[in-house]
Amino acid sequence: MKLFDVYPLFNIEIVKGKGCHVWDTEGTEYLDLYGGHAVISVGHSHPAFVLAITEQVNKLAFYSNSVINSLQQKLADKLGKASGYDDYALFLINTGAEANENALKLASFHNGKKRVIAFKHSFHGRTSAAVRVTDNPSIIAPVNEGLPVTYLPLNDPYLVETELKKGDVSSLIIEGIQGVGGIQVPSNEFMQSLRELCTQYNVCMIVDEIQSGYGRSGKFFAHQYAGIRPDIITVAKGIANGFPMGAVLISPMFKAVYGMLGTTFGGNHLACAAAIAVLDIMENEKLIENVNTVGNYLMGELRQLPGIKELRGRGLIIGIEFEESIKEVRSKLLFEEKVFTGVAGTNTIRLLPPLSLTLEEAEDFMKRFKKVHPSTL
Numbered sequence: 001m002k003l004f005d006v007y008p009l010f011n012i013e014i015v016k017g018k019g020c021h022v023w024d025t026e027g028t029e030y031l032d033l034y035g036g037h038a039v040i041s042v043g044h045s046h047p048a049f050v051l052a053i054t055e056q057v058n059k060l061a062f063y064s065n066s067v068i069n070s071l072q073q074k075l076a077d078k079l080g081k082a083s084g085y086d087d088y089a090l091f092l093i094n095t096g097a098e099a100n101e102n103a104l105k106l107a108s109f110h111n112g113k114k115r116v117i118a119f120k121h122s123f124h125g126r127t128s129a130a131v132r133v134t135d136n137p138s139i140i141a142p143v144n145e146g147l148p149v150t151y152l153p154l155n156d157p158y159l160v161e162t163e164l165k166k167g168d169v170s171s172l173i174i175e176g177i178q179g180v181g182g183i184q185v186p187s188n189e190f191m192q193s194l195r196e197l198c199t200q201y202n203v204c205m206i207v208d209e210i211q212s213g214y215g216r217s218g219k220f221f222a223h224q225y226a227g228i229r230p231d232i233i234t235v236a237k238g239i240a241n242g243f244p245m246g247a248v249l250i251s252p253m254f255k256a257v258y259g260m261l262g263t264t265f266g267g268n269h270l271a272c273a274a275a276i277a278v279l280d281i282m283e284n285e286k287l288i289e290n291v292n293t294v295g296n297y298l299m300g301e302l303r304q305l306p307g308i309k310e311l312r313g314r315g316l317i318i319g320i321e322f323e324e325s326i327k328e329v330r331s332k333l334l335f336e337e338k339v340f341t342g343v344a345g346t347n348t349i350r351l352l353p354p355l356s357l358t359l360e361e362a363e364d365f366m367k368r369f370k371k372v373h374p375s376t377l
């Protein structure tokens with residue numbers, strides 16, 4: 001059987017990881033400034049993470065959501081404390097798309113309405129409702145088209161109010177910082193206006209923190225820079241450092257009803273053990289402080305480089321936009337300088353390293369980056 005060929009692949013196989021480094025089959029070492037799509041939060045194969053999963057799998061990998069799993073409550077307690085949302089409720093699933101799918105559904109159950117406001121250049125996943133609120137027609141199939149969605153530009157509260165006034169909007173979904181869209185940061189004032197407008201017009205405010213959350217921005221959630229509290233927050237990616245997991249944080253205004261949401265694998269024992277280990281490591285190693293220190297260093301250094309059109313982001317979610325295509329820069333970074341980075345569109349490099357990236361590793365990255373930076377090509 002062949003693999004369904006949907007991924008353009010680099011001709012590299014990664015077989016080992018440690019901290020912010022990975023190794024391929026030839027034993028070549030790479031500096032990982034991408035964390036495998038922002039997934040590696042506490043570092044590859046962190047010993048406490050490995051131990052937690054190993055101990056759990058030796059006891060029990062899975063049992064269904066028809067019996068008590070106290071690891072779920074342990075995770076909820078730790079996540080509530082770490083994020084400042086201990087009055088919210090937690091629903092666990094396996095991916096980011098599922099988190100958004102359930103968030104949109106919950107909002108619609110709650111207020112009985114249907115239309116969704118999403119934003120230009122948004123990315124929320126590839127399942128039915130999640131892909132429909134993603135601003136990329138090429139990945140929306142006819143079967144996904146049922147949900148009515150209006151895409152609006154970021155940072156224009158007037159246009160949002162014009163739509164919300166019509167009375168048929170169930171929810172508004174916005175990324176804490178747009179990731180796939182090129183690290184676009186919504187302004188604090190805009191987030192505050194959205195909060196007010198959603199309350200005024202009985203619209204559920206959903207903030208997708210799947211890429212920008214879990215400490216990556218320098219606060220637990222990126223929206224916390226605006227001092228607001230959304231009705232629903234979705235997370236995935238870094239939550240379990242590579243073990244598939246997603247979660248929905250739900251405000252007390254939503255009433256849970258047996259059967260309204262559900263999943264086979266969500267919140268399984270192994271995923272919970274991984275996610276608990278991640279929060280413990282983040283706390284013990286003060287990783288959010290580290291994100292601020294190392295993120296500020298990288299921003300400061302990058303700002304001094306010539307030829308950058310725009311530098312965007314917060315903490316360790318950084319977009320470096322050039323006037324020209326970055327195809328060659330990125331390829332040289334990977335194949336000559338042995339550094340993994342991401343892209344957005346054709347002109348933006350995305351940095352999404354593990355939150356444990358050290359200052360020395362960041363300096364090492366800058367040295368390698370300067371060698372391939374367009375002005376030196």
Ligand SMILES: Cc1ncc(COP(=O)(O)O)c(C=O)c1O
Pocket residue numbers: 037095096097098100123124125126175179180208209210211212236237
């Ligand atoms: C902001 C955002 N939302 C949702 C998703 C979808 O997550 P998943 O691929 O785990 O379904 C992603 C993935 O890149 C994302 O960046």
